Amino acid sequence: MNEPMTQTFQEAISLNEAASKGIERLRHPAWSTPMDHVQISIVDGKPAPWLRLYSPMNMRIFDRDPVELLATLNDISFDVRNMLPYTGPLPESEEYRAASAKALEATR
Numbered sequence: 077m078n079e080p081m082t083q084t085f086q087e088a089i090s091l092n093e094a095a096s097k098g099i100e101r102l103r104h105p106a107w108s109t110p111m112d113h114v115q116i117s118i119v120d121g122k123p124a125p126w127l128r129l130y131s132p133m134n135m136r137i138f139d140r141d142p143v144e145l146l147a148t149l150n151d152i153s154f155d156v157r158n159m160l161p162y163t164g165p166l167p168e169s170e171e172y173r174a175a176s177a178k179a180l181e182a183t184r
Contacts, residue, residue, distance in 0.1 A: 091116060091147075091154040094161070095123040101162035109133065111175055113162035115142065123147075123154055130167055132175035136183050141167065141176065 094102055095118045103113040112131040117124040127145045134141035147154070165171040 088157045088160055090157045091123045091152070091159065093157070094159065096121055099161050101166075102159040103162045103164075104158060105160055111164050111172055113164065114145075114159075127152070132172065132179045135176050136179045 088105070089097075089099070089102075091102070094100075095116060098118065100118060101113050101115050109131060112129070112133075115128040115130065117126065125146060125148050127147050128142035129145055130142045132141075134143050145152075167173075
């Protein structure tokens with residue numbers, strides 16, 4: 077299992093910096109659910125204009141996970157240093173699947 081996220085804003089990077097370092101999964105430290113994160117696609121060392129938002133709540137809200145976002149339509153800056161590398165459970169993990177199932181069960 078991955079270590080809990082203990083990173084701070086001092087370690088924050090931008091989407092452009094993440095792409096140049098090959099870091100595809102990121103999260104914003106203010107997000108309340110620890111498994112919420114985005115995955116960027118890296119094209120020629122730069123982030124593509126779309127993001128995939130992963131969250132255990134996505135199945136409950138959108139009936140799919142991940143949810144794809146066009147960053148240019150969502151006022152997302154690629155140069156602002158406000159993201160952290162995501163080190164939590166991946167969507168394929170038992171822990172993430174259990175959190176998704178729990179979120180879905182809450183709707184019944």
